[in-house]
Amino acid sequence: MQEFIEALVFYQYLKNGEIESWNNINKYFVYEEEGEVIPLLFSQFDFILGIADFTGELMRRCINNLGIGNIDDCFKLCDCVRFINTGFLGTISAGHKEIGRKVYTLKQSLAKMELVCYNLKIRGSEIPKHMLATVLESPQELNDEDEGFY
8 A cells, every 4th residue: 555655646746746635645545336435545654654655756756857967856856855754753653663664764865865955056066967977976874863853
């Protein structure tokens, strides 16, 4: 279900520049059979984990856009992942190892995207378009420190 959510919200983001809420997406999964309404609800937990997976797709899109020289989209995608990361800062992952693992991966993706955006902002004018992909070759470290939320 998480993979489906990831694909669905990625499609929505590419098509509309935004994603729908859990409530709106659930409306697509109501079927009628012989006059009987059958709702096929998926859990909010799966929805949240699918959103976390979606950020990996945005990171890959950011890197691909860098390779083709579409640097404006890199900043937009980074902002979107940063916004999603902010939402995850308030989650409590105690007892849910899967959330902790996905949040860690989300932070890694965000760190890669922020490194790309930082290098583009600082060194962007001096890097020829055909060499933009080398921006990723800079050494990077993921800072595991808490963002200040306890």
